[in-house]
């Protein structure tokens with residue numbers, strides 16, 4: 007599913023009106039009717055006090071339509087107009103008249119803090135103050151109103167966007183409605199997936215309001231959400247008359263004394279992802295550990311007992327290296343990375359201490375083979391690209407880095423983002439149980455395994471991230487997030503891939 011910018015969504019509204027020969031008001035009525043139906047279905051006639059806070063733009067217009075329909079349905083509704091400027095939109099004004107005429111009610115005008123109504127914790131608040139039109143800081147009293155609404159602990163449903171949130175940017179130090187639900191029009195907004203803003207949107211539900219299909223299909227998106235439907239199309243099935251040579255040879259290079267588990271996890275994950283042959287390249291202290299815990303792997307020890315040092319690998323064309331898991335950052339280990347970067351021309355996977363080595367020696371960045379995949383967690387990313395002021399700036403910096411060094415970067419976390427030049431892919435699977443030692447090592451193994459099987463690197467990253475986190479979700483379906491350990495993810499990789507081809511269970 008595509009994520010568009012606010013500007014694109016405004017444009018989509020215009021094109022829809024033109025192509026469907028409807029007015030802005032008719033589109034607003036259609037959109038708001040869908041919101042009303044959602045809310046009505048949930049409330050199911052409940053004797054609850056509904057407070058609708060409407061701005062004076064088109065988001066406020068939506069709020070007025072929803073309020074009117076709820077009143078017509080017999081709900082107890084109070085409407086407040088948040089009069090933050092005198093530039094009332096036509097959609098707002100038209101619906102303001104309709105509300106007054108048809109419901110005989112008079113919305114309460116809010117102009118300052120003194121006008122604020124009491125909001126009780128058992129009220130049901132509909133937030134229609136701002137939508138995608140917000141573009142500058144709010145005046146003080148509107149900020150206070152948002153804080154008041156949040157403090158009330160009332161149940162809050164935001165129309166299109168929680169007010170105070172920008173679709174594709176940030177206004178510093180400004181309150182945002184903490185919505186329980188956001189009913190958003192046609193397409194999710196980027197801010198719904200970023201660590202600093204996502205929680206304000208609560209549960210997001212996308213409401214199809216019949217925006218021009220051609221526009222949606224043909225307009226290049228700001229970002230793409232990766233769910234099952236997208237992931238299944240990326241999978242490369244095995245064919246019958248093949249042998250292990252057809253599925254590549256991956257080298258997992260890493261480990262140091264006390265950190266050998268990283269290599270075990272990565273190597274095992276690469277095998278479970280389907281790689282034909284796998285060699286773990288490790289310091290000598292890990293030999294018995296590897297041979298015992300993973301008999302399927304070949305082991306190549308470097309001439310040092312406790313950390314990696316330079317060694318010659320007999321790489322053949324198409325062999326893929328996954329570098330850095332549990333490696334430490336000893337200068338002698340960095341010599342191995344340096345020599346590999348000079349030697350290898352095929353894309354590599356670089357993770358963990360491999361990334362820390364690059365941060366320590368930025369001159370190595372120029373040597374990274376084109377299309378390599380880098381998988382930093384937030385701290386590793388910061389060491390690599392420097393700090394950022396907000397999540398949007400972070401994305402910009404990552405895109406810049408990706409273009410400069412011609413690499414794909416996997417920004418790990420909840421909603422892991424894979425960034426390849428201008429493209430941003432946002433993963434939708436995963437859970438906080440995966441915030442546990444070693445789960446990143448598993449991901450490195452998965453992506454290395456896919457690269458070795460010939461997946462295009464950006465696809466290996468996007469697909470690998472999806473199945474890794476899908477496996478994590480399947481682990482906790484049988485358990486709880488707290489109990490997940492990284493090795494569990496490996497055991498569910500097969501089921502995660504199989505789940506791509508299973509129909510969702512239908513409830514009787």
Ligand SMILES: NC(=O)C1=CN([C@@H]2O[C@H](COP(=O)(O)OP(=O)(O)OC[C@H]3O[C@@H](n4cnc5c(N)ncnc54)[C@H](O)[C@@H]3O)[C@@H](O)[C@H]2O)[C@@H](O)CC1
Nearest residue numbers: 019034037063064065136137138139140141142143144166
């Ligand atoms: N026909 C259409 O175009 C449709 C629009 N829809 C609704 O329209 C919304 C967008 O409406 P608008 O573009 O009117 O924008 P909003 O209603 O989000 O904001 C109203 C206006 O306030 C001004 N503004 C921005 N920041 C401000 C600030 N800090 N203080 C004071 N004023 C500020 C802007 O000029 C903005 O246009 C969507 O989010 C959606 O809810 C939906 O009804 C679907 C159809």
Ligand SMILES: Nc1ncnc2c1ncn2[C@@H]1O[C@H](COP(=O)(O)OP(=O)(O)O)[C@@H](O)[C@H]1O
Nearest residue numbers: 383419420436437438440441443444445446447
């Ligand atoms: N809250 C979360 N929700 C979903 N996935 C998460 C969450 N926290 C971490 N993860 C995932 O778990 C993995 C953690 O990687 P990383 O921090 O490198 O772990 P380690 O270094 O211990 O192997 C990443 O794939 C990340 O996306």
Ligand SMILES: [K+]
Nearest residue numbers: 133134136167
């Ligand atoms: K809103």
